[in-house]
Amino acid sequence: MSRLGHVSPGLRSRAARAMAVRAGQGRFVLQVCAGCSVATYPPRDRCPQCWGELRWADQPHTAVLLAETTVRATTDNFYREHLPWRIGTVQLDAGPTAVAHLHSDVAVGDQVRMRLVLDRGGNPAMFALPLKETPHMQDDPQLRVFTSAPKHRRVLVTDGRTKLGQEVAYALLEAGASTVFLGNSDRLLRYDGEDQIASTPHVDVVPLDLTDNRSVSELGGLLGGRVDIIVNTAGYVRPGGVSVGSRLATLQTAMDVNASGLMRLAQAFCPAMGARSDDGVNSASAFVDINFVYAMTGNAGFAGFSASAAARQSLIAGLRGEMTSVGIRVASVLCGPIDDEWHQAVPLPKVAPSRIAKAVVQALQDGLEEAYVGDIAEDLAKRWRQDPLLTMREENL
Amino acid sequence: MSNSGSLCMQMVAALVSGKLKCVDLTNTLSPDFPVIVLPAEFGQCAPFRVETLSRYDENGPAWYWNNITMNEHTGTHFDAPAHWVTGKDLPDNTVDAVPVSDFVAPAVVVDISAEAGADADFVLTRAYLEDWEARNGKIPTRHWVALRTDWYKRVGTPDYLNFKKDGAHSPGPDAGAMEFLVHERDCIGLAVETVGTDAGQASHFNPPLPAHSILHGNGRYGLQCLTNLDKLPTFGAMIVAAPLKIEGGSGSPLRVFALFDAE
Numbered sequence: 001m002s003r004l005g006h007v008s009p010g011l012r013s014r015a016a017r018a019m020a021v022r023a024g025q026g027r028f029v030l031q032v033c034a035g036c037s038v039a040t041y042p043p044r045d046r047c048p049q050c051w052g053e054l055r056w057a058d059q060p061h062t063a064v065l066l067a068e069t070t071v072r073a074t075t076d077n078f079y080r081e082h083l084p085w086r087i088g089t090v091q092l093d094a095g096p097t098a099v100a101h102l103h104s105d106v107a108v109g110d111q112v113r114m115r116l117v118l119d120r121g122g123n124p125a126m127f128a129l130p131l132k133e134t135p136h137m138q139d140d141p142q143l144r145v146f147t148s149a150p151k152h153r154r155v156l157v158t159d160g161r162t163k164l165g166q167e168v169a170y171a172l173l174e175a176g177a178s179t180v181f182l183g184n185s186d187r188l189l190r191y192d193g194e195d196q197i198a199s200t201p202h203v204d205v206v207p208l209d210l211t212d213n214r215s216v217s218e219l220g221g222l223l224g225g226r227v228d229i230i231v232n233t234a235g236y237v238r239p240g241g242v243s244v245g246s247r248l249a250t251l252q253t254a255m256d257v258n259a260s261g262l263m264r265l266a267q268a269f270c271p272a273m274g275a276r277s278d279d280g281v282n283s284a285s286a287f288v289d290i291n292f293v294y295a296m297t298g299n300a301g302f303a304g305f306s307a308s309a310a311a312r313q314s315l316i317a318g319l320r321g322e323m324t325s326v327g328i329r330v331a332s333v334l335c336g337p338i339d340d341e342w343h344q345a346v347p348l349p350k351v352a353p354s355r356i357a358k359a360v361v362q363a364l365q366d367g368l369e370e371a372y373v374g375d376i377a378e379d380l381a382k383r384w385r386q387d388p389l390l391t392m393r394e395e396n397l
Numbered sequence: 398m399s400n401s402g403s404l405c406m407q408m409v410a411a412l413v414s415g416k417l418k419c420v421d422l423t424n425t426l427s428p429d430f431p432v433i434v435l436p437a438e439f440g441q442c443a444p445f446r447v448e449t450l451s452r453y454d455e456n457g458p459a460w461y462w463n464n465i466t467m468n469e470h471t472g473t474h475f476d477a478p479a480h481w482v483t484g485k486d487l488p489d490n491t492v493d494a495v496p497v498s499d500f501v502a503p504a505v506v507v508d509i510s511a512e513a514g515a516d517a518d519f520v521l522t523r524a525y526l527e528d529w530e531a532r533n534g535k536i537p538t539r540h541w542v543a544l545r546t547d548w549y550k551r552v553g554t555p556d557y558l559n560f561k562k563d564g565a566h567s568p569g570p571d572a573g574a575m576e577f578l579v580h581e582r583d584c585i586g587l588a589v590e591t592v593g594t595d596a597g598q599a600s601h602f603n604p605p606l607p608a609h610s611i612l613h614g615n616g617r618y619g620l621q622c623l624t625n626l627d628k629l630p631t632f633g634a635m636i637v638a639a640p641l642k643i644e645g646g647s648g649s650p651l652r653v654f655a656l657f658d659a660e
Contacts, residue, residue, distance in 0.1 A: 187555075188431055188560075189555070211446060
């Protein structure tokens, strides 16, 4: 029988949750006191030195490993299944000391590279990696607990008819995925790149149309128990406004593919994935959704599509809650206009499908919950963090 | 008083006894059934979709039912004159207004299956029809002209829509054939097994899309995505094809069947 996907307790302080958000973005942050400028760890509500206000700030992610120990017994259901487990104390270059999970290639006295990771229950934790890449570094069993590395895993890519879906499939194989199940929504109509992708070793083209309940549930029945990662590359993009320049039927199709499609996918696959979140080397691990960054703001010229992206982003937030409770990472890879036929009128810069594919693999390898790809998305995210309402206004007026 | 002598009761008796044969000409409405594909910048025909509301479960313990969505031209369907710009100003040109008597009509089957099998782009011409009449007899008035292509046997394969780099490839009539059938044979409509009454490449014909243009411009109808036309006799079948009564509708999926003498 599969090992149950135990997760660590999720009851954490608001400060710890704030740290989790940043960990999910791949940032290495600590709270720094606005009064005395001292960085502190673990997360707190006030500065332990001067009672001052704490603010999150990116920090140098280097440290020295001071001491280590191996845990051989625990009452925690999750770690009981993963013993023995190495942890250690690190002296962060940013100031504080911290207890960290250890990569097998680090030893006491080493300079280490720190990463803020999320555990299977979505809690932030420190992880100490070798300063420089070591052979098969990604295969470390303790590291794999915190990441969703595609290596050895079977991945479902939902739409392989597009350049994006095909690039994602190639990138996953390059990263060591054992099989890519590649969705094809219409087996009667050919598509660009079909011959090459269909004849690629370890690619298995499967019928999947996210707008068709039956198609999704049938594939869920076939693959639900053996898909370790889902990358949702399906999307329906059309230009158009709200009051002018668009048709309701276009909006409805966008909603059907982008929002309802995600829901169908989640219902058909996620319960089975959740049951396998701690199932050995190729455990079920992550659900990645490639979405449009204008989900956060709306966008003049793509209003309907942005609305469907916003609905999709909202569903992803809900799914993250459900899946974190069973140990599956849910990630959003948000991009700006893709360099495709539906963005011909959009000025550069546009993001290449191959770049998005790389970001998907990176997000999986780093165990992220959120990644922004390309100049447009990165810029928007930066502005949005500073002033969300201003950013909405900038994108629409 | 018994009414067994009425025409209607005689027909019922013939159906019951098997003297009248009934053949289904309808493809099953399923999410897999292909719809016509237009260039991407145009609005696209919605395929058939079904979402279960309840199936003897917590949403309805004793009953099973589905919400369905589709286009008016999805699956085996009826084209009303208003479907085409040429028929937009005709009276009674939508499915709710078409006289109900037009939903029951005789059919003549023109078998072009050999030609279509040899050439997917086979074009039905006036000359072909005149030659056909010389061999089979005159096409009677107010008949469905049913084009047997055996295309229905391709359903479920890429060869049904038969898309190539330059578009779809399937047989259909040219303008001369349509003018002949509509004006000189007064057909009630054209009934085909392909996804449209026009040939796959008919947007390149001159004039383009002659079947749609000429049929609907003259108040005639189209039936598409039929099956089993090879089961019908050349003459003597009656087609029942009653579209849904959609207010102002341009067409409708429907159940089509044919009745004909068993011998």
